[in-house]
Amino acid sequence: xxxxxxxxxxxxxxxxxxxxxxxxxxxxxxxxxxxxxxxxxxxxxxxxxxxxxxxxxxxxxxxxxxxxxxxxxxxxxxxxxxxxxxxxxxxxxxxxxxxxxxxxxxxxxxxxxxxxxxxxxxxxxxxxxxxxxxxxxxxxxxxxxxxxxxxxxxxxxxxxxxxxxxxxxxxxxxxxxxxxxxxxxxxxxxxxxxxxxxxxxxxxxxxxxxxxxxxxxxxxxxxxxxxxxxxxxxxxxxxxxxxxxxxx
Ligand code: 4GM
Numbered sequence: 001x002x003x004x005x006x007x008x009x010x011x012x013x014x015x016x017x018x019x020x021x022x023x024x025x026x027x028x029x030x031x032x033x034x035x036x037x038x039x040x041x042x043x044x045x046x047x048x049x050x051x052x053x054x055x056x057x058x059x060x061x062x063x064x065x066x067x068x069x070x071x072x073x074x075x076x077x078x079x080x081x082x083x084x085x086x087x088x089x090x091x092x093x094x095x096x097x098x099x100x101x102x103x104x105x106x107x108x109x110x111x112x113x114x115x116x117x118x119x120x121x122x123x124x125x126x127x128x129x130x131x132x133x134x135x136x137x138x139x140x141x142x143x144x145x146x147x148x149x150x151x152x153x154x155x156x157x158x159x160x161x162x163x164x165x166x167x168x169x170x171x172x173x174x175x176x177x178x179x180x181x182x183x184x185x186x187x188x189x190x191x192x193x194x195x196x197x198x199x200x201x202x203x204x205x206x207x208x209x210x211x212x213x214x215x216x217x218x219x220x221x222x223x224x225x226x227x228x229x230x231x232x233x234x235x236x237x238x239x240x241x242x243x244x245x246x247x248x
Contacts, residue, residue, distance in 0.1 A: 001155055002032045002107035004081070005144055006070050008049055008114055010035040012141040022149065025158045041069035050115050059116030067111065067118070071125050074109065082106040083127045086143035087113060088136050090129030093147060097130070101147070102154035102165075110147065112140035173222055174215045177207035208232065213239050 005013050013035045016022060025031040039047045043065070050060040074081070082104060091097075101108065111118075111126065123129075132143040152158055154165040180191040194206045212235055215222050228236065 001030065001102075001152070002079075003034075003148060003152075004074055004107065004109040005033070005035045005112065005148075006038050006067065006074075006109065007035065007112040007139075007141055007144070008038050009112075009139065009141055010037045012139075013112075013145065016145050017148070021158060022152060025152050025155065028157060030155050030157050031152055036070050036074065038066045038070050041066040041073065043069075053116070057116075062113055062115050062118040062122070064119040064121050067122050068125065071109075071111075080106055081109045083109045083111065083125055084144075084147065085111045085113065085118070085123070085126040085129050086132070086140035086147070087118075087129045088131050088134070090131040092134065093130050093132050093143075093150075095150070098147070098150040099154060101151045108148075108151070110140075110144040112144050114139045172211070173224065173227075174208075174211040175218060175222070177211040177214070205231075205235070209235050209239065212236055213242075 007013055013033075017026065017033055017035075022031070026033055039049055042048050042063075049063055049066050051063050053059065053061045071083075082101075111122070130143070130147060132146045137143065156164065159165055178192075180195060184191050184196065192206070194202055197203065208231075212223070212232065216236075216239060223236075225236075
């Protein structure tokens with residue numbers, strides 16, 4: 001997957017992308033990342049990328065010209081891109097949008113804004129505004145990295161042969177089931193016995209039940225009762241009975 005990032009802080013992007021799974025994905029050739037410093041496209045001696053807002057008010061606004069030139073330079077290869085601007089105004093990002101971005105064929109371009117905002121006319125270059133949540137940050141770099149990380153881990157081969165992000169628990173629509181590793185007992189706290197049973201059918205059922213139970217408790221809006229499998233419906237009924245029994 002080809003990913004371009006436009007930013008005035010390229011080091012923020014490269015420092016994250018040269019560690020761990022992201023670095024591995026790049027080494028394996030599964031991700032072709034290029035980071036463009038918007039400041040390289042400023043035309044004055046001071047390499048200015050921001051200016052005062054028309055109409056007055058506090059703060060600075062990111063200028064359109066350097067962003068336009070940086071995009072033009074990218075687009076010189078003639079390849080159509082899916083251009084994302086990370087802003088608080090955008091649709092809030094989630095796992096299903098990550099999946100869609102991971103499976104679409106166009107290269108991804110992420111533009112990171114800074115200052116109080118970006119000149120509105122820059123939106124002409126943008127296919128989609130994405131927000132990572134309803135809060136304001138000093139720049140779009142962290143949101144861009146959040147989006148890239150969540151998309152890259154879904155590319156087949158990134159997580160390794162035995163795991164697939166497309167199959168991970170959140171993709172099933174539920175929160176993850178609880179995990180345990182050695183020791184079997186830590187200062188009186190034991191691992192649930194079913195996990196030591198070696199009975200994989202029972203283990204899978206227990207995990208599904210735990211995942212549904214946790215989701216029902218913490219994020220009930222994630223459960224779509226219309227798309228549950230027969231087995232999930234039975235488990236959900238069981239959970240509701242368990243909860244009632246616990247209350248009485
Ligand atoms: C305004 C316009 C994204 C501000 C463009 C960016 C929060 C998010 C910025 C921008 C941001 C978010 C920078 N703050 N919730 N600040 O995803 O890039």
